[in-house]
Amino acid sequence: MYHIKTWEDYLTAYEHSVAHPEAFWEEIATNFYWRKKWTLPLECNFEQPSIKWFVNGKLNIVENCIDRHLQHYAQQPAIIWEPNNPDDAHRVISYAQLHEAVSRFANVLKMHGVYKGDRVCLYMPMAPELAIAMLACARIGAVHSVVFGGFSAQALSERIQDAGCKVVVTTDSGLRGGREIPMKEIVDEAISNLDINHVIVYKRTGKPVLMKSGRDVWWHEAELHAQAVCDAEEMDAEDMLFVLYTSGSTGKPKGVVHTTGGYMVFTAYTFQNVFQYKPGDVYWCTADIGWITGHSYMLYGPLLNAATVLMFEGLPVWPHPDRCWRIIEKHKVNIFYTAPTAIRSLMAEGDEWIKPYSLESLRVIGSVGEPINHEAWEWFYQHVGKENCPLVDTWWQTETGGIMISPLAHITPLKPSYASLPLPGVQPVLLDPDGKLLTGADVEGLLCIRFPWPSMLRTTYGDHERCRQNYFATFAGMYFTGDGARRDQNGYYRIIGRVDDVINVSGHRIGTAEVEDAINEHENVVESAVVGYPHAIKGQGIYAYVICNHSPEDESLTRKEITDVVVRIIGPIAKPDKIQFVTGLPKTRSGKIMRRILRKIAEGETTHLGDISTLLDPSVVEDICKENKRMM
Ligand code: PRX
Numbered sequence: 001m002y003h004i005k006t007w008e009d010y011l012t013a014y015e016h017s018v019a020h021p022e023a024f025w026e027e028i029a030t031n032f033y034w035r036k037k038w039t040l041p042l043e044c045n046f047e048q049p050s051i052k053w054f055v056n057g058k059l060n061i062v063e064n065c066i067d068r069h070l071q072h073y074a075q076q077p078a079i080i081w082e083p084n085n086p087d088d089a090h091r092v093i094s095y096a097q098l099h100e101a102v103s104r105f106a107n108v109l110k111m112h113g114v115y116k117g118d119r120v121c122l123y124m125p126m127a128p129e130l131a132i133a134m135l136a137c138a139r140i141g142a143v144h145s146v147v148f149g150g151f152s153a154q155a156l157s158e159r160i161q162d163a164g165c166k167v168v169v170t171t172d173s174g175l176r177g178g179r180e181i182p183m184k185e186i187v188d189e190a191i192s193n194l195d196i197n198h199v200i201v202y203k204r205t206g207k208p209v210l211m212k213s214g215r216d217v218w219w220h221e222a223e224l225h226a227q228a229v230c231d232a233e234e235m236d237a238e239d240m241l242f243v244l245y246t247s248g249s250t251g252k253p254k255g256v257v258h259t260t261g262g263y264m265v266f267t268a269y270t271f272q273n274v275f276q277y278k279p280g281d282v283y284w285c286t287a288d289i290g291w292i293t294g295h296s297y298m299l300y301g302p303l304l305n306a307a308t309v310l311m312f313e314g315l316p317v318w319p320h321p322d323r324c325w326r327i328i329e330k331h332k333v334n335i336f337y338t339a340p341t342a343i344r345s346l347m348a349e350g351d352e353w354i355k356p357y358s359l360e361s362l363r364v365i366g367s368v369g370e371p372i373n374h375e376a377w378e379w380f381y382q383h384v385g386k387e388n389c390p391l392v393d394t395w396w397q398t399e400t401g402g403i404m405i406s407p408l409a410h411i412t413p414l415k416p417s418y419a420s421l422p423l424p425g426v427q428p429v430l431l432d433p434d435g436k437l438l439t440g441a442d443v444e445g446l447l448c449i450r451f452p453w454p455s456m457l458r459t460t461y462g463d464h465e466r467c468r469q470n471y472f473a474t475f476a477g478m479y480f481t482g483d484g485a486r487r488d489q490n491g492y493y494r495i496i497g498r499v500d501d502v503i504n505v506s507g508h509r510i511g512t513a514e515v516e517d518a519i520n521e522h523e524n525v526v527e528s529a530v531v532g533y534p535h536a537i538k539g540q541g542i543y544a545y546v547i548c549n550h551s552p553e554d555e556s557l558t559r560k561e562i563t564d565v566v567v568r569i570i571g572p573i574a575k576p577d578k579i580q581f582v583t584g585l586p587k588t589r590s591g592k593i594m595r596r597i598l599r600k601i602a603e604g605e606t607t608h609l610g611d612i613s614t615l616l617d618p619s620v621v622e623d624i625c626k627e628n629k630r631m632m
Helices: 007-019 021-029 061-065 067-073 095-111 128-140 153-163 183-190 219-224 260-275 292-304 323-331 340-349 374-384 464-472 512-519 555-569 595-602 619-631
Strands: 040-045 050-055 077-082 091-094 119-123 143-146 167-171 174-176 179-181 198-202 216-218 240-246 254-259 282-285 308-312 335-338 364-368 391-394 428-431 443-449 479-487 493-498 502-505 508-511 525-535 539-548 578-582
Touching: 007 021, 021 040, 021 260, 050 260, 061 067, 061 128, 061 260, 061 292, 067 095, 077 095, 077 128, 077 323, 091 095, 095 128, 095 219, 119 128, 119 153, 119 183, 128 143, 128 240, 128 292, 143 153, 153 183, 153 240, 153 254, 153 555, 167 183, 183 198, 198 219, 216 219, 240 260, 240 292, 254 260, 254 464, 260 292, 260 364, 260 391, 282 292, 282 323, 292 308, 308 323, 323 335, 340 374, 340 539, 364 374, 374 391, 428 479, 443 493, 464 479, 493 502, 502 525, 502 539, 508 512, 512 525, 512 539, 512 555, 525 595, 539 555, 539 595, 555 578, 578 619, 595 619
Parallel strands: 077 308, 119 143, 119 167, 143 240, 167 198, 198 216, 282 308, 282 335, 335 364, 364 391, 539 578
Antiparallel strands: 040 050, 077 091, 174 179, 240 254, 428 443, 443 479, 479 493, 502 508, 525 539
16 A cells, blocks of 8 residues: 655655646546556536546456455454443454455345345444445445444435435334444335335344235345355446435535446545554554545445454443443554544543543544644644554545545644645645635635546536536635634644535535424424534534514424434434524525524524614514523
8 A cells, every 4th residue: 555654755745746636636547457448537517516536447346355365364354343341352353264254245236136236225233234234335346335433214214215226225223322223114104105126224222024925035144045255346437436414504405426436546545645554553444434534434445455344233331421432451452543522521520530530542543524722622632642542633524435534543744623734645625705715825715626536436426517506616726615714824724614505414414404394394384494503512503593483482392303313304313402483584685594602602602693674674683682692
């Protein structure tokens, strides 16, 4: 693997990657097993957009994740699985065992009519079988669409339909801390009106479930008829690898599409260099596989480097807030990659939970998903990293496929709460709202990327125009991230947060329009406006301003009902933290809601609200402020 080992290496690599980007990526790509080499490194047009990396190259990513390692690493653990209940035994799956399990399940998929190009929905908890099912799809060229277990039946149903999945893989139920999630029941509800050929069910807990004859099959029974040998399908570098739904500024989530060759090269390269993984290290990423971090840095990136990945089924604070530290000590974890929300909630539990445990094995700690505030950064660095472990604050997105801006562990000088410098191969720029390039130091602007990189999204499933408009139409010749950032004198980037109508709740991206659409389904709701506000643990909380048909007789009951509607339509992750009933919303004369004002009020600011003279009815603001004070 292409390995940056020193600061000088970094500077040289960066310079080279800007001067000769195509040659830079070709050199990295040679570290993989290609059935046929590409004929051209890149074909790109940002206007359409049409982006192709490693044109005409043929490969299978699973051959690169597993088969390629069997000669030297067959007995090395690929996945160490720590179950929800600390008293249950953990599992260790070697590369040889993973190869067999993936091949067998790939045959199960084929036996159930899944072939190259078909989309398969995976709705599963954090069990190794989720990883196995993803790899089995990729082995036969099927496209996986993993839906996070926290989404409701309705949200799952929309995603299954949008991607046109004919097969769903799930479990009887899932365990998250003290809760049991009825996965199969949720799937049944999601597909009750859909034409689904098969549901394959992995028995995780033994919870009794209904099995529809002819449609539903048990994983363990189907496997009895499947061979443990399955040739990997030859894929084009630009064949679709997976779809992953994420929120945007409209109500409908979009299916971000990643393709095979570029995603492989980028995730492997970034994993190796950001974390400085060494053979034998145990690497733990706490993200759920249902999000991009789980795809890129729990599965593909690490396996492409023959790494040992720790996968945890449960919650960091269950049954007690020492769970993470117990796991680190038990499995001698060397690299620990988590999210600011988890860090803040562990910090809130107090240092005494850490003290009894030896965290000596740790060499690198990392953070992802949302801006990490100074206090959380310092706490993580001092109490977990013991001031010995570099904290890599990694900025990236579902759409970027992999880490874009981050320190390289033990190489890049750290600056608290700064994601720091771009990786070689990544060219970020800051623009003002008119698209003018902001040069120099100490500037703040809209973060864009000006040259393609291998793992960038190629399209949004079934709606290419949406992809163009969302990411490539705002500024000509640029990919627009939707984030604002600041750059200091040393070229270090600090990510400020979203500049669009997307909020980041516990590292989960949620579109305000999605939540509004759900709230508006309540029979007494006329209109609503949702904004984010600072939340001590979650980063951002969801604040909903709601206009009712008739003022609620029992406000707390209506609040509960509205919350239930949101949970039913989207899932528990989108529950509003605060609901304020209002009689009107601040709108401009053209009818646009002035969210800037609502955000300020949600933050507790009721005096300095800026210019409100352009509002259709400025008196609305006064009423909202009064009501807000009453609620506090
Ligand atoms: O706003 C940025 C924030 O998370 C968004 C991407 O969310 P998602 O696609 O769900 O992917 C999350 C995991 C990669 C970004 O637009 N974000 C992500 N990482 C950071 C961050 N904000 C600040 N600092 C980060 N390190």
